Amino acid sequence: MCGICGFVGQGDLQNLANMTNIMTHRGPDAEGLWSDKGKAVYLGHRRLSIIDLAGGTQPMWTADGALGVVFNGEIYNHVELRTALIDAGHQFLSDHSDTEVLLHGYREWGGELPQRLNGMWAFAIYDRRKQEIFVSRDRFGKKPLFYSLQNGTFVFASELSSLVKHPSITASINSMSLKKYFAYGYIPAPWSLYHNIFKLPGGYNLLFSLPEMKIETTKYWDLVLEPFEKIPRDPEGEWGEIIRDLLQRAVKRRLMSDVPLGIFLSGGIDSSSITALAVASAGDRIRSFSIGFEESSFDESSYSRQVASLLGTDHVLEFLSLEKSMSLLDDIARKLDEPMGDSSILPTYLLCKEARKQVTVALGGDGGDELFAGYDPFKALYWAELYGRLIPKSIHTAIRMVMAHMPTSHRNMSLDFRIKRTLRGLSYPRRFWNAVWLGPLEPVDLAELFNEPVELEEVYAEAIEHWDNCPQDDLADKTLQFYAKLYLQDDILVKVDRASMMNSLEVRAPFLDIELVDFVRRIPSRYKCRRGQPKYILKKALEPILPRDILYRSKKGFGIPIGKWFQERSLAVNGADSTGLMKTPFVVRMAEEHRSNRHDHRAFLWNTWLFSQWNELSRQ
Numbered sequence: 001m002c003g004i005c006g007f008v009g010q011g012d013l014q015n016l017a018n019m020t021n022i023m024t025h026r027g028p029d030a031e032g033l034w035s036d037k038g039k040a041v042y043l044g045h046r047r048l049s050i051i052d053l054a055g056g057t058q059p060m061w062t063a064d065g066a067l068g069v070v071f072n073g074e075i076y077n078h079v080e081l082r083t084a085l086i087d088a089g090h091q092f093l094s095d096h097s098d099t100e101v102l103l104h105g106y107r108e109w110g111g112e113l114p115q116r117l118n119g120m121w122a123f124a125i126y127d128r129r130k131q132e133i134f135v136s137r138d139r140f141g142k143k144p145l146f147y148s149l150q151n152g153t154f155v156f157a158s159e160l161s162s163l164v165k166h167p168s169i170t171a172s173i174n175s176m177s178l179k180k181y182f183a184y185g186y187i188p189a190p191w192s193l194y195h196n197i198f199k200l201p202g203g204y205n206l207l208f209s210l211p212e213m214k215i216e217t218t219k220y221w222d223l224v225l226e227p228f229e230k231i232p233r234d235p236e237g238e239w240g241e242i243i244r245d246l247l248q249r250a251v252k253r254r255l256m257s258d259v260p261l262g263i264f265l266s267g268g269i270d271s272s273s274i275t276a277l278a279v280a281s282a283g284d285r286i287r288s289f290s291i292g293f294e295e296s297s298f299d300e301s302s303y304s305r306q307v308a309s310l311l312g313t314d315h316v317l318e319f320l321s322l323e324k325s326m327s328l329l330d331d332i333a334r335k336l337d338e339p340m341g342d343s344s345i346l347p348t349y350l351l352c353k354e355a356r357k358q359v360t361v362a363l364g365g366d367g368g369d370e371l372f373a374g375y376d377p378f379k380a381l382y383w384a385e386l387y388g389r390l391i392p393k394s395i396h397t398a399i400r401m402v403m404a405h406m407p408t409s410h411r412n413m414s415l416d417f418r419i420k421r422t423l424r425g426l427s428y429p430r431r432f433w434n435a436v437w438l439g440p441l442e443p444v445d446l447a448e449l450f451n452e453p454v455e456l457e458e459v460y461a462e463a464i465e466h467w468d469n470c471p472q473d474d475l476a477d478k479t480l481q482f483y484a485k486l487y488l489q490d491d492i493l494v495k496v497d498r499a500s501m502m503n504s505l506e507v508r509a510p511f512l513d514i515e516l517v518d519f520v521r522r523i524p525s526r527y528k529c530r531r532g533q534p535k536y537i538l539k540k541a542l543e544p545i546l547p548r549d550i551l552y553r554s555k556k557g558f559g560i561p562i563g564k565w566f567q568e569r570s571l572a573v574n575g576a577d578s579t580g581l582m583k584t585p586f587v588v589r590m591a592e593e594h595r596s597n598r599h600d601h602r603a604f605l606w607n608t609w610l611f612s613q614w615n616e617l618s619r620q
Contacts, residue, residue, distance in 0.1 A: 002027040002058070003046040003162065003501075004070040006124055008133065008210055009153030010168050011042060019162045020044035025335065026072070026158060026501045034059045034068065039210065041126060041133075045070045048504055050259055050361060056097045059126075063093060066128050067107060071099045072158055073121030073143045074508065076253040081105060081116065106134065111205060114138075114220050118253070118514050122200075124156060131210040139221045140367070140512050141189065141202025141489040144497060148197040149215055154208050159337045160192060161618075171197065175581050178611075179450060179459050182441045185341035185607060188462045188490045193338050202489050223484055223517070225470065225477050227524040235527060240541035242519060247541075250513030251277040251363065259360040262287035264351060264507070265313065266558065267303025269374075269535060269542065269551060270365025274510055276545045278363060279311045288313040289355045289362070291347045294321050295561045307550060318354045320347050322570055325560070333613035335502045341440060341607035342491050344558040348499040356503040366492055367511030370484040371520045372535040373476060373528035374555065377437055381475045381529075385430075430475070431467035434482040435460050440603040451583045462486055476525035563602035566594050573608045578615060 003026030005019040016033055027046025035042045045058040061068045075081070078098035086092065090104040098119075105113045106125050111134065114121075120142035125134045135156060137145045146163045147156040153168035164171040171194045181187050189199035200206055203221040208214070232238040251274055255261060263275045265288035279286050288308050292301030301317055308315035325346055332349050355362050369375055428436050428443065436442050447454045457464065466481040493509075500507040510516075523537060530536035539551045565571045573591050577584055587608055594601040 002048055002070075002072040003158040004044070004058075004072045004122065004124060005155075005157035005162050006041070006043040006070060006126075006133075007153055007155040007166055007168075008039075008041050008208065009155075009213075010040075010151065011153065011166060013042070015166055016042045016044045018165045019157060020046050022162050022165055023157075023159055025504055028504050030057065032058045032070075036128075039128075039131070041210070043068060043070050043124070043126060048360070048506060050074065050257055050506055056094065056099055058099060060097070060099050060103060062103050062107065063091070067103050068126045068128070069099060069102050069106075069123055071102055071121065071123040073119060073123070073138065074098060074256075074506070075101060075117055075119040075121065076256065076513070077118040111207070111218075111220075114205060120508070120512075122158060133208040133210070135200060135206040135208070136220075137200045137202055137204055139203045139223075139514065139517075140493060141199075142493050142497065142509065142512065144494070145200040146192060146197060147200060147206065147215075149213070150196055152213065154213065154215070160194070160197065161337050163197065164194070169197070170195075173579055173581065175450070176458070178579070178581055179446060179454065181339060181341065181611065182449060182604070182607060183439050183443075183446060183459050184435060184463075184486075184490070185438065185440050185603065186491045186494065187338065187340070188486060223481070223521060225472055225480060225521050225525075227472065228522050231524070236537065236540040239523060239527070239537055240543075243516070243538065243541040244544070246513070246516040246519055247273065247510060248277050248281070250510035250516050252281045253513065254363055254508040254510050255282055257361045260287075260358060261361040261363070262289055262355055262359040263313070264288075264355070264362055264364040265290050265304050265307060265315070266365070267300050267305075267307050267550070268365065268555065269539065269546075270368030270511065271304075272307045272546055272550050273368075273538075273542050274363050274365055275307060275311055275313060277510075279313065280545075286311075286313045287358055288315045289351060290315070290317050291351045291354075292317055292319045293347075293560070294319060295564070298559055298561055303550065303553070310547070316354060316358070318350060320350055320560070322565070324350070325565075326570065330613070330617075332499075332502070333610060334617045336498055336610075336614055339607075339611045339614045340491065340494050340498070341603065341610055342495045343560050343562050343603075343606045345495045345499050346560055347558060348495055349502060352500045352503040352505045352507070356505045359505075361506045361508065362500070363508050363510060364496060365511065366496055366507075366509040367488065368535070368538065370480070370488045370492070371511060371517065372538040373480060373525065374535045375483060376534075376555075377434065377479060378476060378529040378534050379532050381479060385475060431464050431478075432456065432460055434467075434479055434487075435463040438487065440607040445586075445604075449582055449586050472525075474525055476529055480525060480528070562606050563594075563600060566591070566602060566605045567597065569595070571605070571609055573605055573612065577612070 003023030023046045027048045029049040030047040032045040043059045059068045059070050075098040078101040081101050085104045094100045114136045120138045122137045122143040122145040144158050146160050151168040155166045157163040174195045177187050177191045177193050189201040205218050207216045265271045265275050290304035293299040466485050467478050470478045470481045496507050527537040590601045593599040
């Protein structure tokens with residue numbers, strides 16, 4: 001895993017060095033700087049050595065010097081691709097570098113290369129003959145890529161903080177991006193927090209022409225739900241066996257490493273299945289890692305210990321206390337790169353920090369909930385639709401006011417939290433449900449925070465697009481589209497990438513293997529969430545390898561007790577806003593309502609606190 005950057009136009013090698021140095025945590029093992037001053041092209045790289053430790057130096061070039069690449073990620077089918085390319089006449093210089101496969105693959109297949117890759121990546125290939133830079137990001141956006149064209153200079157980087165180090169880049173906060181941050185809890189691609197700086201979305205390529213100084217982006221892949229028309233006589237048995245086999249192969253691919261490797265094991269379905277399959281595939285004893293919490297409603301360490309004992313892993317369990325949390329927060333805010341309001345980044349950061357003491361690569365369960373309908377809203381969809389049909393809109397507000405008097409609990413996924421969140425979403429049209437259910441603020445509060453009308457169609461444009469463009473007129477499928485194409489890319493995978501890379505750790509996601517995804521997207525939603533049972537078909541598939549009390553226990557999630565922390569003032573927001581974009585009386589009121597236990601504003605207060613910390617530290 002690495003950090004990449006580069007630019008075409010104004011600047012020099014010192015500017016490039018400044019951009020790469022700020023990403024040392026992404027690649028502590030080596031630095032690579034290259035320039036063609038005549039063409040004003042500069043490529044930089046920070047390396048975390050994982051595959052072909054001796055032969056993977058970057059930027060890497062073809063023997064004739066015509067193609068060069070900087071690459072962040074792992075290509076899991078690089079051995080098969082190398083064989084195909086050798087058969088086609090290509091001669092490799094490295095022993096088994098997946099980076100070199102990209103160079104020869106681009107020469108052989110051009111812009112169709114990404115469609116042949118199974119892995120995670122963000123790379124830039126400089127074609128000196130065509131005077132083009134070809135940039136690609138993996139299908140789900142596991143690896144980050146920011147870019148901008150300002151003042152006659154094209155700049156790209158793995159991190160926003162690296163990109164803004166270039167002197168041609170002006171970084172001013174985009175008020176619409178900030179609204180989206182408080183609407184979603186993250187900033188969705190292609191937006192970034194700054195004007196005229198963009199994220200290349202997952203599943204997209206970018207082509208930059210040097211002579212024309214022109215950017216062209218194209219989508220090469222999309223997650224399309226196309227349910228099987230013919231259902232087998234025994235879908236649980238037949239599909240379950242295929243899922244199990246595909247997941248086994250996905251795990252085996254991701255055990256490929258020239259450095260020590262481990263597993264993130266929470267004791268939930270996804271991580272437990274990956275651990276079980278890794279133990280079955282690996283020749284050596286597997287190391288596993290988990291985080292426990294002193295607050296009992298958030299703690300699931302007993303489940304991780306149970307699975308570790310069952311599977312015989314060398315298990316490391318670290319507990320997250322309030323004191324330890326406070327000691328980590330400044331470091332997280334300083335390195336976060338761009339604010340994202342998922343509070344579980346804190347335990348994820350500690351998990352990665354502890355794992356990095358023993359391993360350089362870890363496998364995680366990301367993607368399982370999004371592909372197999374594992375979240376609570378999937379269970380609520382039937383009742384939500386029934387409520388919307390039977391309860392007149394005119395009395396929705398009255399019902400919310402009554403339910404607002406339910407005693408507020410700051411326990412993990414408490415009953416009052418779920419009821420109030422559900423009713424909040426149901427106050428809006430269906431295509432806003434998922435975003436409003438998950439977001440820190442609902443639309444009416446956004447307008448008050450920014451003291452101006454909020455255009456819902458613009459702020460929630462991404463959620464609306466995924467809802468409207470779903471080919472199936474089915475609530476579950478539309479919800480799957482939201483989670484798999486928006487929430488996964490811009491929240492879950494960002495959180496894991498930042499938390500792992502802050503600690504120079506590579507994290508791999510077997511559930512996002514393209515062969516597995518291509519099969520799962522064909523399974524009808526009624527087999528993913530069936531009669532209120534989330535992940536139904538996945539649980540059936542895993543019954544031969546995991547005990548029922550693991551498969552069918554209640555889901556906890558990876559939360560932390562921030563509600564309690566803000567109530568007890570362990571964390572506090574003062575309402576100050578150095579951007580001048582938000583109205584402080586609203587922030588102060590929300591904090592006071594939370595402290596007095598009148599309302600639960602934990603998500604908004606966390607997002608506000610984190611943005612304030614990030615903004616202050618980024619100005620230093």
